[in-house]
Amino acid sequence: MSTQVTPAAAPVQSDAAQGMRKNGKQWHAPRSAFRPKAGNSGWDKRQVERKALETVKAKEKEMKEEKEAERQRRITSIKEKRAAKEEKARYEKLAETMHKKRVERLKRKEKRNKMLKS
Structure with a gap:
């Protein structure tokens, strides 16, 4: 039997092999x-x-514009409904x-005035 000495595996270099840091911040x-x-x-x-970036941004x-337009559409519809409800309650x-x-006559007269104003 012959005994051959196998060379040891090369140690893996790590941060500790470089030595201590001078500023004392070894954890960095x-x-x-x-x-x-x-x-x-x-x-x-x-x-x-x-x-590519320009196309993504566009x-x-x-x-965003579509989303904002949908939001504005919902807001205007809600405002219109509220205004109609208030007007109905007033009448x-x-x-x-x-x-x-007499109330019917006032309604017609007010609608004519609204048409003239806008």
């Missing part, structure tokens, strides 16, 4: 060098990205004290 992850031009891509690639804007109150035909 080690940082790499600052390279401001490392992420730059070519002009064509940037143009394609800009186009779609978002269109969707009912008038009808309690006045004759029915």
Whole structure:
């Protein structure tokens, strides 16, 4: 039997192998060098990205406008219903004290005035 010595596996480098930090903040992850031009891509690639971003923004804007238009439509319909309800209640109150035909005449007269104003 021959005994061969196998070389030990190379130890994996870790943050502790670099030694203690001088500023005492060993809990922070080690940082790499600052390279401001490392992420730059070519002009064509940037143009394609800009186009894609513009299309996304246009779609978002269109969707927001549709949502806002629907919201405004609901608001106007609610306001119209409330105004009609108030007007009906006002005419009912008038009808309690006045004759029915006179109330009808006032209604027609007020509608004519509304048409002239707008």
